[in-house]
Amino acid sequence: MTSTTSPITAEALSATTLLRFATAGSVDDGKSTLVGRLLHDSKSVLTDQLEAVERASQIRGHDAPDLALLTDGLRAEREQGITIDVAYRYFATPRRRFILADTPGHVQYTRNMVTGASTAELAVVLVDARNGVVEQTRRHAAVAALLRVPHVVLAVNKMDLVDYAEPVFAAIAEEFTAYAASLGVPDITAIPISALAGDNVVEPSAHMDWYGGPTVLEHLETVPVSHDLAACPPRFPVQYVIRPQTAGHPDYRGYAGRIASGMLRVGDPVTVLPSGRTTTITGIDVLGTSVDTAWAPQSVTLLLADDLDVSRGDLIAPTASAPAVTQDVRATVCHLHERALRVGSRVLLKHGTRTVKALVKELPYRIDLSHGLAHENDPAELAVNDIGAVVLRTAEPLPIDAYADSRLTGSFLLIDPADGTTLTAGMAGEAFAAQPPPAAAAAGDDEGWDF
Amino acid sequence: MTTTVAHGGATDSPYALSHLDALESEAVHIFREVAGEFERPVVLFSGGKDSILMLHLALKAFAPAAVPFSLLHVDTGHNFPEVLEFRDRTVAEHSLRLHVASVQDYIDDGRLRERPDGTRNPLQTVPLTDAIRELRFDAVFGGGRRDEEKARAKERVFSLRDEFSQWDPRRQRPELWQLYNGRHAPGEHVRVFPLSNWTELDVWQYIAREDIALPEIYFAHEREVFQRSGMWLTAGEWGGPKDGEAVETRLVRYRTVGDMSCTGAVDSDATTLDTVIAEIAASRLTERGATRADDKMSEAAMEDRKREGYF
Structure with missing residues (x-):
């Protein structure tokens, strides 16, 4: 990669990593207070922002600055006192940079939580210690599990209102951990906090000697941000073909893309999908520097041994672990738009860098996230915020992975061909890692679908 | 688990x-x-x-x-x-x-x-x-x-x-x-x-890492400025200063670059990328809060x- 030219900026500043995380919880759980405190205590709220919040708070008749106003963006939201969308927040500590997808917790905004969780490596789920695990908590855990967010933090908030009592925390942590683990969440950390008083958010609490774990911020600073690359199948969606055709580079032909998962090496035998042609990687450029290995999520340019017909939309994968191609896609989806999805709907399917026509063949079931994952078989349609299963037939074969194996090459969007509206977010394969939905087994149609 | x-x-x-x-x-x-x-x-x-x-x-x-x-x-x-x-x-x-x-x-x-x-x-x-x-x-x-x-x-x-x-x-x-x-x-x-x-x-750190050239007004320099709405504006043909606005020479730099009429300079002695980065890391104002009059017009400007x- 690029060499550092300035010695002073190099070490401390460039050595930090980036963690993307999402928060879920309702206003009543103290989510805005938690977010406000993370931003405020990490000194990411600057004076002019705080003054603007103070002015706005006074206009609204509040005595103290309402930190929730920091995370409300649009006038439309302020006028209605709601949050209608995902807001992205940025803060930093000497150890790490953070991108926070702040999503509203209202039941009807499942789509926002799904959106925020899709890029998150970690999700913070808030509960009120007085109420414990409620329907909405289960819904949040289910969304995190569905989107395969690798790390989940349960922040048991308002511990000050239950006398910082360990048994209260332990019971909630146990119930939540059991539930989230049953859905396949691989890593769960429960932390007792008071966002209002600041206990265990940034600073360790002076009131909970019985708790020996990290604060929320310590956990955010130390949770691993990269996967076990060796365990992930290497995947390279081709974005663009670079052909300078200049005197200096008459024959250069490079395939530009961002490695979606795993690691690629010069010398790897690879298959180009969907054509199935095989070749070998002869060179890898990471933005101007020639390297022997590159890994997700680097943007690179690949050089191949043979002059194949490779173009945008193709997927390059090691021949030994290339995905099967299929025109029959079975997936779990979150429907995002007011326009409902029905059997017979003609849509566009965007997968990686390829967009193809597709037809909704079946809607096997809808999952009610708030009632113990009750399944409703053969729903008439999937409406906005619905989670369910779909069976699609695509016009062209796609090299699609199971979402469980690869979040980027196992995911897709469904788009309305009439006006380009994004309708649906799709994840190939079954919904949850640990609890196969009963209706899926009943459907029993696994033809051409072998993971 | x-x-x-x-x-x-x-x-x-x-x-x-x-x-x-x-x-x-x-x-x-x-x-x-x-x-x-x-x-x-x-x-x-x-x-x-x-x-x-x-x-x-x-x-x-x-x-x-x-x-x-x-x-x-x-x-x-x-x-x-x-x-x-x-x-x-x-x-x-x-x-x-x-x-x-x-x-x-x-x-x-x-x-x-x-x-x-x-x-x-x-x-x-x-x-x-x-x-x-x-x-x-x-x-x-x-x-x-x-x-x-x-x-x-x-x-x-x-x-x-x-x-x-x-x-x-x-x-x-x-x-x-x-x-x-x-x-x-x-x-x-x-x-x-x-x-x-x-x-x-991030922008400044990356500029420093990649050694990207920038216009010199991003670095501290002597400039004839006058104060309006709490910001240092450059005197010039665009319409400033008005009567009662006193022009003085100060050591300043720009954190953002836009229209001269609404982009303010900040007092600064940061003449290199590294001192600019140190200054931003220590700043308690956002770049728009410090330098943009047009965003101060209303809460939803x-x-x-x-x-x-x-x-």
Whole structure:
């Protein structure tokens, strides 16, 4: 990669990593207070922002600055006192940079939580210690599990209102951990906090000697941000073909893309999908520097041994672990738009860098996230915020992975061909890692679908 | 449940990208997506640091080939001469094509009227929209960052605009994973923000790491300025100072570069990238809070301008 030219900026500043995380919880759980405190205590709220919040708070008749106003963006939201969308927040500590997808917790905004969780490596789920695990908590855990967010933090908030009592925390942590683990969440950390008083958010609490774990911020600073690359199948969606055709580079032909998962090496035998042609990687450029290995999520340019017909939309994968191609896609989806999805709907399917026509063949079931994952078989349609299963037939074969194996090459969007509206977010394969939905087994149609 | 977190130690594997590498990779991915899916993309290029950074990333994204986009600058007529000179030098150096939409032309022929406060930033929207329509651009790269302002915090990477360039925050498309939906009807276009996830500090650190040249007004220099609305403005033909506004020579630099009438300088002795970075890291004001009069007009000033088609 690029060499550092300035010695002073190099070490401390460039050595930090980036963690993307999402928060879920309702206003009543103290989510805005938690977010406000993370931003405020990490000194990411600057004076002019705080003054603007103070002015706005006074206009609204509040005595103290309402930190929730920091995370409300649009006038439309302020006028209605709601949050209608995902807001992205940025803060930093000497150890790490953070991108926070702040999503509203209202039941009807499942789509926002799904959106925020899709890029998150970690999700913070808030509960009120007085109420414990409620329907909405289960819904949040289910969304995190569905989107395969690798790390989940349960922040048991308002511990000050239950006398910082360990048994209260332990019971909630146990119930939540059991539930989230049953859905396949691989890593769960429960932390007792008071966002209002600041206990265990940034600073360790002076009131909970019985708790020996990290604060929320310590956990955010130390949770691993990269996967076990060796365990992930290497995947390279081709974005663009670079052909300078200049005197200096008459024959250069490079395939530009961002490695979606795993690691690629010069010398790897690879298959180009969907054509199935095989070749070998002869060179890898990471933005101007020639390297022997590159890994997700680097943007690179690949050089191949043979002059194949490779173009945008193709997927390059090691021949030994290339995905099967299929025109029959079975997936779990979150429907995002007011326009409902029905059997017979003609849509566009965007997968990686390829967009193809597709037809909704079946809607096997809808999952009610708030009632113990009750399944409703053969729903008439999937409406906005619905989670369910779909069976699609695509016009062209796609090299699609199971979402469980690869979040980027196992995911897709469904788009309305009439006006380009994004309708649906799709994840190939079954919904949850640990609890196969009963209706899926009943459907029993696994033809051409072998993971 | 299997717990994979190793507490209490350095947990990042050697394969974890640094935050600058991660942001660079994401921005390059966005440039290449647009090159792959659009017919006529253009990069908004003012000669300011964010647009210089965008161009640098675009050059890296397509090397060793040329950048497959042209550039567009909306010139308010009150731009800093040092910045325009830098703009033209950069365009020549990389053999790029630059389109200029001139606010002054619109004022001269009566299509736009000068505002009583002399601020021309809001006047850029019409020439920008006209240029997009007349030159049939379908993707327009802007240097906007979500950390700049709270309306921007809810902006998408791919932001659909109607034929009047208007932004409707309620009709934005959800953006999941790395799947950007750029489909649009004829006449519509998409604003693309490859720097969405960068902060001001990230921008400066990356500029330092890559040794990217900037106009000299970003660094501390002696300048004749006068105070208005709590900001140091440069005296000049654009309309300042008024009676009662005293001009003095101060050591200042600019944190943002825009229209001279509403972009303020800050007191600073930072003459190098490293001292600028140290100054920003210690600053208690956002760059827009410190230097932009146009954002102080109302609580929703940026939201309103964005709705009308502003950058």
